[in-house]
Amino acid sequence: MSSLNGMRVLDLTQYLSGPYCTMLLGDFGADVVKVEKLQGDDQRRLSPFVNDESAPFMAINRNKRSITLNLKSEQGKSILFELVQKSDVLVENFRPGIAKSLGIDYEAVRQVNPGIIYCSISGYGQTGPCRTKGGFDILAQGMTGLMDVNSPSGDRPVKIPVSFHDIGASLTALYSILCAYIHKLQGGAGQYLDISLVDSGLSLVPVEAAAYFVNGVVPKVAGTQNLLAAPYQAYKTRDGYVVVGASNQKLWEKFCKQVVDRPTWIEDTRFATVSDRVAHIDELERIIELVLTHEDTGYWVEKLDAAGIPGGPINTFDQALRDPQVIARDMIVELEHPRAGKIKNLASAAKMSGTPAQIRMPAPTVGQHTVDILSEMGLTTSEVEALKRDKVV
């Protein structure tokens, strides 16, 4: 059983921010039709490849059917509008202005289907002085201050090495679509959703913004230290690092007694309260590491676990993906792709007892379902052949 059975999604997106959103809709049971230009989504050209199929593409396009359509041709557009009539949701991530120039913007689409939920995803949004600019994840990281926050002072800047703003916009689009769909299921009208990487990027840091609004302090990367809590960071051990989250008073006292066996620290006025510990954070780090560097990370994680204090290792990415906890949570799934063979995907993080996310099919090849979808629309084989000959599909 799936929660979004019956939802029909027309997906005009490429790269990451749109396809990840529509994949999650598909995971929950929506029928997602991915409309690709004849050459296919540009993400298909990103390496690494398996038998010429892009692994990045296959990671974020499962549970979709693909139809190719030349949206610059009148026939292509009329096929699109036929699909629009039967859709609940349309998602696009063209640069603002392009959908209008193609004649497939919200105003045009709602003429054909007034109930449509039309979601645009863009770098900066459809309004404001930057509205016409193209924007990728790295530009949003620059714009929102996130890249600066992650960069050491005076040195070359350091991007967060994953595409958080693309993914953040995906998730913002996803929950907005779901809310709009709930409105529609209860008798409400369709609507337009204007989602941007910059807006959603900022919305991911509400606490940092709140602190800045009050004290004017611009956050800055500080290794693993947290300037509001201690001990709450990674400490050096004999063979690496261990992460310790023992900032509240009860956990701090347990840490002193049961983990490092230094009960006198509890009475030390430098470390009496969490504010005191933050005020002496470097000294605290120094004396904790004097103890922790005598044993390996594994030893300290066991000690922390036994004391009920949050503690753990710093996994490399490969260690993370084979961590027994990650395996036990079934976070890695294997799919059979018609060309690439067995490929691995991350599973859905939405662990739902009643309507679990389901992986019904691997990512499609370019236009894999063009004939099926056109047949469903009532076209004959020879009509489909003519469209192919005319480079409409």
Add this chain to the structure above:
Amino acid sequence: MSSLNGMRVLDLTQYLSGPYCTMLLGDFGADVVKVEKLQGDDQRRLSPFVNDESAPFMAINRNKRSITLNLKSEQGKSILFELVQKSDVLVENFRPGIAKSLGIDYEAVRQVNPGIIYCSISGYGQTGPCRTKGGFDILAQGMTGLMDVNSPSGDRPVKIPVSFHDIGASLTALYSILCAYIHKLQGGAGQYLDISLVDSGLSLVPVEAAAYFVNGVVPKVAGTQNLLAAPYQAYKTRDGYVVVGASNQKLWEKFCKQVVDRPTWIEDTRFATVSDRVAHIDELERIIELVLTHEDTGYWVEKLDAAGIPGGPINTFDQALRDPQVIARDMIVELEHPRAGKIKNLASAAKMSGTPAQIRMPAPTVGQHTVDILSEMGLTTSEVEALKRDKVV
């Protein structure tokens, strides 16, 4: 008009991962009742403060009513179960096992309300070898490999300096709840949602995982360079840095001709294709910076804009929050708090034409609505006084 009008949410969470999720439900019109222990959510003790009210707390608890309840007392628990009967959704982020020991786990709650959508948020999830461990954002960053990916080789580790895994789990909980609610609106049953910081943290990096599954390469921080695309990074200018996203062939050629006025680079065999440019990424960086360091960032952003190439600055966080684009998008709102006075919040990133997110009230003070909520349940003034005297509320 709001999309979640009529949804009733019982919020037993504290800190960040739960409250941010339930705040977004409130933004969309749900009636969110925040149940706090008598001392209040621990997040209320995080600085900075405005008239003793925590700014971090106020950032993620608007649009909620607060009732205090001692869940260790039988009377407190029976009030909770009365609230459960009228709720659609319950969200909790206790350490796994605590809800059961309090007698308010899913099995207990569904006896009273079989239709409830019960969402648990935890560090590692309710299953697997780490299920009993407490987990904060920093521990999930360690576990998922994200912290290692962001750390320079051989140096002390560097945490992503914002709480991405808390927020990621919030958003995963949010979309799971919305899907479960859609299922319920269509006649389906209630269900249990088991959301973890580690699962959702991994789900934020699908492309990195896909690449690793194929080539076994562990991603590592690389300044702002991208090992799949170039030019797609920040380059040094006379007064700082400029971010350039010109990796596809059309944009690269425009960049050479219209931005840096070096048309001969297009013919240079080292830079002929995107793979060539990535193979010579350091050399490309060097020659681009030889040009860009002659002018300021603002000059180059204008040039890039004129050529239609994605380009922009690296804002500091304070610059980001006063950027004309951010202002034009109404991303900062001012609320009137009864004790803190005028405070600023980030607005919702869900820009919806039909059912926009609405900020109806500021974050509550501890137990601000205890009397109101108990009165709605039919309790008299003297009964409420007795509960206060007995430290139940």
